[in-house]
Structures are given as C-alpha cells and as structure tokens.
Amino acid sequence: MSIIFIFLFISIVHSDIPLDVPSFSIDLDHAPIDRWSDIIPNFAQPMNEFNIAIRAQIPQVFIDAAEIIVTRLEEHIPQPYHDELYSIARSISMPLADIVLINLVYELRTYCTSLLVRTSNNTIIHGRNLDFDLNTDLLRRLTFHVKFFRTSNPTFNYESIHFAGSIGLLTSSRSGYFSLSINQRSTDDKDWWMNALMSILHLHSLPLFIITRSIFDNSIMSYQDMKYILQNRHLIAPVYFIITDGRSSGMIITRNRLNSINPIELNSTLVQTNYDHWLDDPSNDPRRTAAENILQSFNSTQMTQDNIFDIVLSVIPVLNKLTVYTAIMNPGEKQDIFAKIRTLKPRQ
Known part of the structure; x- marks a missing residue:
C-alpha cells in the first residue's frame, strides 16, 4: 500500500x-567509413552543442590528451572502429579529437x-x-x-x-x-579522468x-x-x-x-x-x-x-x-x- x-x-x-x-x-557488412553517415547528420545540431558544452566544462589538459590520442589513433583504436570514428567526424565536419572526447565522456559519466x-x-x-x-x-x-x-x-x-x-x-x-x-x-x-586518458596513451x-x-x-x-x-x-x-x-x-x-x-x-x-x-x-x-x-x-x-x-x-x-x-x-x-x-x- x-x-x-x-x-x-x-x-x-x-x-x-x-x-x-x-x-x-546499421549493416556491419558496410564499410566502416560509411556505417554512420546516414544516422549522425540527424543529430548534428545537438552534437555540436554538446561538444561546445564539454569543452567549456572539462579542463584543457583532458582535451589536449584526447588530441594526442588522435595523432596516434592507429596505435590505440583498432579497426574497424578507427574508421567508424572517422565516419562520424566526416559526416558532420567535426574534428576527430572531439569525437574521441565525446566517446570517452559518454562512457565515463554514466x-x-x-x-x-x-x-x-x-x-x-x-x-x-x-x-x-x-x-x-x-x-x-x-x-x-x-x-x-x-x-x-x-x-x-x-x-x-x-x-x-x-x-x-x-x-x-x-x-x-x-x-x-x-x-x-x-x-x-x-x-x-586524466588517469583514464593516460592508460590509453601509455598502458595501451x-x-x-x-x-x-x-x-x-x-x-x-x-x-x-x-x-x-x-x-x-x-x-x-x-x-x-x-x-x-x-x-x-x-x-x-x-x-x-x-x-x-x-x-x-x-x-x-x-x-x-x-x-x-x-x-x-x-x-x-x-x-x-x-x-x-x-x-x-x-x-x-x-x-x-x-x-x-x-x-x-x-x-x-x-x-x-x-x-x-x-x-x-x-x-x-x-x-x-x-x-x-x-x-x-x-x-x-
């Protein structure tokens, strides 16, 4: 009662x-570089707003670390997921480092x-x-x-x-x-947060x-x-x-x-x-x-x-x-x- x-x-x-x-x-038989191209443009505006908000709320050192990861993406992100990240970035003309950062924010704040x-x-x-x-x-x-x-x-x-x-x-x-x-x-x-990024960079x-x-x-x-x-x-x-x-x-x-x-x-x-x-x-x-x-x-x-x-x-x-x-x-x-x-x- x-x-x-x-x-x-x-x-x-x-x-x-x-x-x-x-x-x-999503058909996983499609090339990874094309898998998200029909979906992500539907969310371009809120994604850009979310990205701006993240960059305003997260210390710059975290953003810098994400950009370092992107310069060595082949070392840290295996295929086909490497190309899927590119697929998302390309579909809404967003820097790849921002897509990596968004992925990390999503899974570390649940x-x-x-x-x-x-x-x-x-x-x-x-x-x-x-x-x-x-x-x-x-x-x-x-x-x-x-x-x-x-x-x-x-x-x-x-x-x-x-x-x-x-x-x-x-x-x-x-x-x-x-x-x-x-x-x-x-x-x-x-x-x-920084330890999470460093574990990608240095501990693989x-x-x-x-x-x-x-x-x-x-x-x-x-x-x-x-x-x-x-x-x-x-x-x-x-x-x-x-x-x-x-x-x-x-x-x-x-x-x-x-x-x-x-x-x-x-x-x-x-x-x-x-x-x-x-x-x-x-x-x-x-x-x-x-x-x-x-x-x-x-x-x-x-x-x-x-x-x-x-x-x-x-x-x-x-x-x-x-x-x-x-x-x-x-x-x-x-x-x-x-x-x-x-x-x-x-x-x-």
Missing part, C-alpha cells in the same frame, strides 16, 4: 512524459541504476535508468535506438540504446544470447567503446566468453558491468582497472547504482535501496516489464532529473529493447 501511495504522490508533484526513442539500423529480475516464466528482465550529470537535456536529444545486423548472416543482430557520436555500447542486448549495461563506479581518485588499455563493440560484433561470442572478457580485460577506468544470458544466469561484475572484485550472481533480484554492493547505501544515493525495497514487495508473478517500468524505474529517486532514458531488455525472449526518453520535472 505504501508503494502505491508513493507512486501516486510523485505523479502529483512531478511531471514525466516518456517519449519514444527514434530508431535506426550515473545509472541497473537491475536484474528473475520472472515467473523463467526469463530474466534487465532494466536500467541511465542518468547523466552533464547537459542532460542535450543527451535526451542525442538518444536513439540502433539495430546492428549483417546482410551476410540473417541470424545475427543486436540492439543498443545509443548516444549520437558514440560507437560503443552502454545498454545493449543480443536476443537469445546476452544483455549488458554499464554503470560508472565512483572512485576516490581525484585525477581519474582499451576504452570501453572498443571492448563492448568487439563483444557484440562477434557472432560466436557466448555469455561465458563475455563474462570472462569483462572480468579480466584491462580497462581505462573502474566500472560496473551488469550482464545476463536472459534465462539462467546474471551477475554484477565490479571492476578495477586491472581486475574484478567481489562479483555477485543473480538469485531473484539484483540492483546496482554507482557504489559497491557490499557497502551501505550512502545518504546521497538512495536509488538502490528504493529499487530494492520495491522489488522485495513483489511476488514472482509481479515481476513483469510493465511493473518494472511503472513501479520501479519510474519512482523517485530511481527516476530523477538526471535520468536520460529508461530501457528494459529481455534477451531470453525474442523481443526488441523497450526504451523511453524520460523528462522528469517538478510540476509548475
């Missing part, structure tokens, strides 16, 4: 009109809530709210759904809820195989946008293979990987740059925000506790997509003013990602 009261109260004092997410598709829920029909729902603390309104204009496929292999495809300019995956599902969401892991390292660690695409672009990649890569591949920054095969297994992988620590496997429900699951809920991040309390009030038949969207991911503080979109994946079923752009604001 208390959950219903909270939901009704929030709907009275706040306004959220979920918006449809525009959809596009303050999110991700959850895994085992349902009564033996599938696993994978939900997430993606929160972003820089230029949230612009990010809403840059959000789209993309389906990747290969003409040469009709059985192969996967989906992503994407930000224009990015070539990586933050929220992605391959039906019948696995799904993935990525949350930033908070760190006490005050120089984490791969950015997440390369790791995630290489996983999903591989037609023979299994859930166990993905799990191994995400637990062991050297990263440029600490993160949380939330993954499931959609049927039997799901887990949260907590990552340092070099290794995984304290992985936790799904029993009935798991919720991850931006702090380690073995720590108490900090007072400034009540999202996980709120989502866990609501899910614990459900019985197995209530673990449905509609309830996850309406009663978990649409309740404050799980839904908040920084939430860009909500996505719900179910890789155990043959269905597309369900996603909505969120617009939460106090009622006037």
